Amino acid sequence: MVETNRAKVVDENFSKRVLEGNLPPPSPLTPAQVGLAPEDVVDLFESQLASRLLDLTARWLRAHNAGFYTIGSSGHEGNAVFGKVFRHTDMAFLHYRSGAFVIQRAKQLPGATTWWDLMLSLTASSEDPLSGGRHKVWGSVSLHMPPQTSTIASHLPKAVGAALSIPRAAYFNLKTRLPFDSVVVCNFGDASANHSTALGAINVAKWSSHLNISLPLVFVCEDNSVGI
Numbered sequence: 657m658v659e660t661n662r663a664k665v666v667d668e669n670f671s672k673r674v675l676e677g678n679l680p681p682p683s684p685l686t687p688a689q690v691g692l693a694p695e696d697v698v699d700l701f702e703s704q705l706a707s708r709l710l711d712l713t714a715r716w717l718r719a720h721n722a723g724f725y726t727i728g729s730s731g732h733e734g735n736a737v738f739g740k741v742f743r744h745t746d747m748a749f750l751h752y753r754s755g756a757f758v759i760q761r762a763k764q765l766p767g768a769t770t771w772w773d774l775m776l777s778l779t780a781s782s783e784d785p786l787s788g789g790r791h792k793v794w795g796s797v798s799l800h801m802p803p804q805t806s807t808i809a810s811h812l813p814k815a816v817g818a819a820l821s822i823p824r825a826a827y828f829n830l831k832t833r834l835p836f837d838s839v840v841v842c843n844f845g846d847a848s849a850n851h852s853t854a855l856g857a858i859n860v861a862k863w864s865s866h867l868n869i870s871l872p873l874v875f876v877c878e879d880n881s882v883g884i
Contacts, residue, residue, distance in 0.1 A: 704733035707755035725792035729755030749815040749842040812857035815842035819873035843876035
């Protein structure tokens, strides 16, 4: 009998290969060469695994009619790196496959209830602090992640606006939630890059440099063109 649960097949194959030591060739770079201690590598891998397990849990919940969202972050676990590099006070406008980013960033804030909040979101609970059960979203007030849903580049102009506000607030010495040295990070899928909202946002960011406007903004395009 052919197994039709592809998530289960992938999970079982992953476990099988790890136990057999059947792993890809190691990177030519050591953790130390890229500024990571051994415990940092383990920490990032833990977040990547947690993100994948969240995907599997979402599918299990849906199969038992207890969950209502299964668009996971599988294949985008590398996002954990950005969750570590950027501070939790660096506002993040996220693509909907950013599970590893969210899980890693939450480690910066002791007492964050990210896992619990995510499960409430997956089950459309009215106690979900972000959407009240209307839709599963990534987001957190304390982690400076404005909630986004169905992000087909619609969040890129928002990221540009947030980035523009930081130097302006510093210029006028306004007290805001974001430190004056904050950076705004915005990730999106490669398929979104051709949307007018993405093109407009990237164009504004480009022209800001010509106008000598400081724009503390990082765009991260997650290329999935090879189907991974």
